[in-house]
Amino acid sequence: MFHTKLCDILGIKYPIIQGGMAWVATAELAAAVSNAGGLGIIGAGNAPASFVRQQIRKARELTDKPFGVNVMLMSPFVEEVMDAVCEERVSVITTGAGNPGKYIERLKSLDIKVIPVVPSVALAKRMEREGVDAVIAEGTESGGHIGELTTLALVPQVVDAVNIPVVAAGGIADGRGFVAAMALGACGVQIGTRFICAVECTAHENYKKAVLQAGDRDSVVTGRPTGHPVRVLKNRLTRQFELLEKNHAPVEEFEKLGAGKLKAAVVDGDVEYGSVMAGQIAGLVNEIKPAAQIIQDILGQAKVVIEKVRGMI
Ligand code: TUI
Numbered sequence: 001m002f003h004t005k006l007c008d009i010l011g012i013k014y015p016i017i018q019g020g021m022a023w024v025a026t027a028e029l030a031a032a033v034s035n036a037g038g039l040g041i042i043g044a045g046n047a048p049a050s051f052v053r054q055q056i057r058k059a060r061e062l063t064d065k066p067f068g069v070n071v072m073l074m075s076p077f078v079e080e081v082m083d084a085v086c087e088e089r090v091s092v093i094t095t096g097a098g099n100p101g102k103y104i105e106r107l108k109s110l111d112i113k114v115i116p117v118v119p120s121v122a123l124a125k126r127m128e129r130e131g132v133d134a135v136i137a138e139g140t141e142s143g144g145h146i147g148e149l150t151t152l153a154l155v156p157q158v159v160d161a162v163n164i165p166v167v168a169a170g171g172i173a174d175g176r177g178f179v180a181a182m183a184l185g186a187c188g189v190q191i192g193t194r195f196i197c198a199v200e201c202t203a204h205e206n207y208k209k210a211v212l213q214a215g216d217r218d219s220v221v222t223g224r225p226t227g228h229p230v231r232v233l234k235n236r237l238t239r240q241f242e243l244l245e246k247n248h249a250p251v252e253e254f255e256k257l258g259a260g261k262l263k264a265a266v267v268d269g270d271v272e273y274g275s276v277m278a279g280q281i282a283g284l285v286n287e288i289k290p291a292a293q294i295i296q297d298i299l300g301q302a303k304v305v306i307e308k309v310r311g312m313i
Contacts, residue, residue: 001014001299001303002014002015002178002182002299002302003015004165004187004188005165005187006134006165006167006187006188007188009113009133009134009165010039010066010091010092010113011066011091012034012037012038012039012065012066013037013038014036014037014038014295014299015167015187015188015189016033016037016038016039016178016188016189016190016191016295016298017038017039017041017068017094017115017136017167017188017189017190017191018030018033018038018039018040018041018190018191018192018195018291019041019043019070019142019169019190019191019192019193019195020041020042020043020044020068020069020070020072020094020096021043021070021143021144021192021195021196021277022043022044022045022046022047022072022144022262022266023043023045023203023262023263023266023267024043024195024196024201024202024203024207024266024277025040025041025042025043025070025195026042026043026055026201026202027042027055027056027058027059027062028058028062028200028201028202029195029198029200029201029202029291030042030055030059030063030067030068031058031059031062031063031067031200032062032198032199032200032290032291032292033067033195033198033291033295034059034063034065034066034067035062035063035065035291035292036290036291036292036294036295036296037065037292037295038291038295039066039067039068039092040059040063040065040067040068041067041068041069041070041092041094042055042056042059042067042068042069042070043069043070043072044069044070044071044072044075044077044081045072045075045262046072046075046076046077047075047077047081048077048080048081049077049080049081049083049084052069052081052084052085053084053087053088055069056069056084056085056088056090057088066091066092067090067091067092068090068091068092068093068094068113068115069081069085069090069092069093069094070093070094070095070096071085071093071094071095071096071100071103072095072096072097073095073096073097073098073099073100074097074098074145074228082103082106082107085107085112086106086107086110086112089110089111089112090112091112091113092112092113092114092115093107093112093113093114093115094115094116094117094136094190095114095115095116095117096116096117096144096145097117097145097228099116099123099126100114100116100127100132101126101127101130104130104131104132105131108131113133113134114131114132114133115132115133115134115135115136115167116132116135116136117135117136117138117169117190118135118136118137118138118158119138119146119147119148119149119154120147120149120154121154121157121158121161124137124158124161124162124166125161125162128162128163128164132164133164133165134164134165134166134167134187134188135158135162135164135165135166135167136166136167136168136169136190137151137154137155137158137159137166137167137168137169137186138151138154138169138170138190139151139152139153139154139155139168139169139170139171140170140231141170141171141279141280141281142169142170142171142192142193142231142279143192143193143219143231143232143277143278143279143282144192144230144231144277145228145229145230146170146221146229146230146231150170150171151168151169151170151171151172151181151184152180152184154170155168155181155184155185155186156184156185159184159185159186160185165187165188166185166186166187167186167187167188167189167190168181168184168186168188168189168190169189169190169191169192170279171279171280171281172189172190172191172194172281173191173193173194173279173281173284173285174194174284174297174298174301175297175298175299175300175301175302175303175304175305176301176302176305177189177281178298178299178301178302179302179305179306179309191298192279193211193278193279193281193282193285194281194284194285194294194298195291195294196208196211196278196285197211197212197285197287197288197289198288198289198290198291198294199288199289199290199291200290200291201291203266203267204265204266204267204268204269205269206265206269206270206271207265207266207269207271207276208288209271210233210235210271210276210278211233211276211278211282211285212285212286212287212288214233214278214282214283214285215282215283216280216283218233218234218282218283219231219232219233219234219278219279219280219282220232220233220234220238222237222238222241222242222254222258223241223254223258224245225245225248225251225254226251226254226255230258230275230277231277231278231279231280232275232276232277232278233271233276233277233278233282235271235272235273235274235276236272236273237257237261237272237273237274237275240257241254241257241258244257258275261273261274261275262274262275262277265277
């Protein structure tokens with residue numbers, strides 16, 4: 001059911017990639033998603049290579065299925081993290097927050113699949129030319145660092161512009177979103193926010209509760225003046241960001257306020273003054289359940305949705 005080209009390329013059962021959320025996407029979550037037939041991803045975020053290496057080894061103990069690492073290209077440790085994923089020969093690398101061009105040749109020579117997140121048609125085309133295996137077209141509905149286009153506008157335009165598989169991301173958390181992504185021409189989906197509320201996700205319970213309680217309008221985009229906008233759930237920290245914006249504060253002030261705040265929320269559970277990154281679809285996430293159940297529910301709903309649409313013809 002729902003076998004696509006992406007499944008063949010990655011050696012997975014279902015075309016569902018778990019978002020590589022920094023601090024949230026640990027070995028435990030990645031292994032659970034991979035064991036359930038999707039592609040689990042370890043989020044490297046801003047962590048040093050030693051942490052990423054330890055997470056890869058832990059994931060290998062928890063699953064014999066393929067899994068990947070998301071390399072955040074703005075990380076101060078990006079070079080050593082790339083060395084580590086190459087040495088460890090992980091199956092797949094997804095990248096975020098930049099252009100992975102200079103790493104592609106080396107990764108490909110080691111037979112590591114490369115799937116960058118792209119926020120535009122231009123970057124998708126460039127990545128295809130440089131030999132990546134697929135792209136993730138991520139809409140502005142997503143949590144964390146975002147581009148400007150919505151998933152509904154971005155995905156079909158990227159699909160028409162490239163000949164490699166396109167994975168849709170941003171605002172997808174159930175079977176309706178899954179089918180919508182396929183209708184736009186995607187070969188798979190990347191799902192982040194829904195997996196925050198997986199049983200196996202090691203994020204602090206306060207973080208999970210914040211996502212469970214969030215409604216449709218509870219996320220906001222901070223840091224636009226820095227050129228690196230980030231979608232997070234509204235709290236005391238986002239009000240401080242709003243003040244900086246109102247006062248046209250220098251970029252350094254934004255950076256100072258944001259430093260260490262994601263870890264504070266995810267690891268320490270400070271959901272008032274921490275950065276609670278989550279997508280607009282958080283309002284649809286109302287239950288903590290095992291990753292395998294999340295995936296099976298999405299696929300089951302997708303089947304029902306397709307039957308319903310068929311009945312309209
Ligand atoms: O990367 C993400 N989401 C993230 S990264 C992150 S850590 C962070 N924290 C604070 C500030 C910035 C990062 C939290 N969430 N998603 C994938 C993504 N990639 N979204 C947007 C992009 C992107 C943007 C520009 C990808 C490529 C790009 O290219 C610019 C260029 O150089 O061409």
